[in-house]
Amino acid sequence: MGRLERCHDIEDLRRLALRRLPFPVREFLEGGSDDEWTLAENRRAFQRYVLMPRALGSVKEIELGTRVLGQSVAWPVLLAPTGASRLYHRDGERAVARAASRTGTAYALSTYSSFPLEEVAREATTARIFQLFTSIGLDRSLELVDRAQRAGYDALCLTVDTTAPPNKLRDQRSGLETGRLSARSIASLVAHPGWLLGLARGGPPRLANLEVGVREAQALQWLEAQRLDWSVAERIRDRWEGPFALKGLFRAEDACRAAEIGVDALILSNHGGRQLDSVPAPIDLVAETVATVGERLEVLVDSGFRRGTDVVKALALGARGVLVGRPYLYGLAAGGEAGVVRAIEILKQELVRDLRLLGVGRVDALEPGCVRRAPGQE
Ligand SMILES: Cc1cc2nc3c(=O)[nH]c(=O)nc-3n(C[C@H](O)[C@H](O)[C@H](O)COP(=O)(O)O)c2cc1C
Incomplete structure (x- = not known):
């Protein structure tokens, strides 16, 4: 049995991934902002809901297929946009796109990808989503939109929660944020020669979709991000x-305003x-x-x-689909394309088993009666 097969859940995959990554990259991947209250809350929140199985429903086949953002997907879990994926494996976003295609799901490619959006589009045969940051100014963002359209992306997603740099203390302490690495970070890099070699083979890290270096992009990002408003979203x-x-x-x-300007889906x-x-x-x-906008647009959700x-739980509460970020990055770090496929397989097997135990044969048959607040959480 290989290392990936010995990972039985996402936590196993996480442990394998973290062993392979040097300290500053580990911290970047795992970290949240400030006290990381929200980071922890993302996991705690699921404990506030319990599932209510249907008895004797005779579920034979499990049907996971659905439609998200106008595209057919083999199951309702999509891969969220995450920047600079070459930090986790030399094949970065190309490996993720191939894994998404092999498993029939959609991958949202980040503006900050380490390979150009055209190159990644060629790797994917399933639904392709491009995620846009308006960090380089509106005109250049619109050029990116046109490039994504020409490259054949099926849907566009604009991220609106990045209007200022987050206070990520782990990255400040490791030195990743400033580029002046701490002694612990340097020692850890030296102790991970395989990782260094993988990165070195592809040349220095860059933001391949933008014709600016990482530092320049960071400076621009926070200046231009402040200008993101509803009129920009409409443009x-x-x-x-x-x-x-x-x-x-x-x-x-x-959410109502989004529906008014013709947005098709929200990602909570x-x-x-x-x-x-x-x-x-x-x-x-x-x-x-x-309850507010479900008639007018699709509601998707991620985080935790x-x-x-x-x-x-998310689908029973009414979400059309779910996105995962770190889970597939653990897979990427643990084993490249095969690792991403393993992460997806793990979640898919769990979902199939859970549906069977719940007595529901199709993901689109999940309804609010399948879930309720845990005792004491009503
Ligand atoms: C390392 C990392 C990089 C990310 N980069 C981006 C990005 O470039 N664009 C974006 O919209 N969201 C980005 N996100 C957020 C993810 O799209 C997603 O919202 C989040 O990872 C979901 O939480 P989870 O990691 O608990 O699944 C990033 C997340 C991580 C962990």
Whole structure:
């Protein structure tokens, strides 16, 4: 049995991945902002819901297929956008796109990918989503939108929760944020020659979609991000021909406004606890958002999903689909494309088993009666 097969859940995969990564990269991947309250809350929140199985339903086949953002997917879990994936494996986003295609799911490629969006698009045969940051100014963002359209992306997602740099203390302490690595970070790099070699083979890390270096992009990012408002979102919506999503909204009134400007889907997300600390876990916003705008747009959700039962809870509360970030990055770090496939397999097997135990044969048959607040949490 290989190392990946010996990983029985996402936590096993996480442990394998973290052993392979040097300290500053580990910290970057795992970390949240400030006190990491939101990061922890993302996991705690699932404990506030319990599942209510149907008895004697005679479930034979399990049907996981659904439609998300106008695309057919083999199952309702998508791969969230994560920047600079070459930090975890030399094949980075290319490996993730191939794994998504092999397993029939959609992958949202980040603006900050380490391979150009055109190159990654060629690796994917399933639904392709491009995630946009407007960090390089509106004109250049619109150029990126056009490039994504020409490259054949099926949907566009604009991330709206990154209007200021997060206070990520782990990255400050490791020195990753400033580029002046701490002694512990340097010692850990030296102790991970395989990782260094993998990175060196592809040349220095770069933001392949932007013609600026990492530091310049960072400086621009926070300047331009402050200018992101509803009129910018509308300009981008109008430019993009196809399904359009906003990622990182919290309030029902913002969800309504999104529907008014022609947004097709919302991704409820707190960026995996990496932006504003003290915001709620998105799973707690699903029911309210679906009740408010569910007739007009699709509601997707991410942050903290690690188990099949987490996915079941979100879908039962009314979400159309779920995205995962770190779980597939653990797979990528642990074993490249095969590792990402393993992460997906683990979650898929859990989901199939959970549906069977719940007495529900199709993901689109999950309904609010399948879930309720845990005792004491009503
Ligand atoms: C290392 C890392 C990099 C990320 N980069 C991006 C990004 O470039 N664009 C974006 O919209 N979200 C980004 N995110 C947030 C993810 O899209 C997603 O919201 C989050 O990972 C979900 O939480 P989870 O990691 O608990 O699954 C990133 C997350 C991580 C962990």
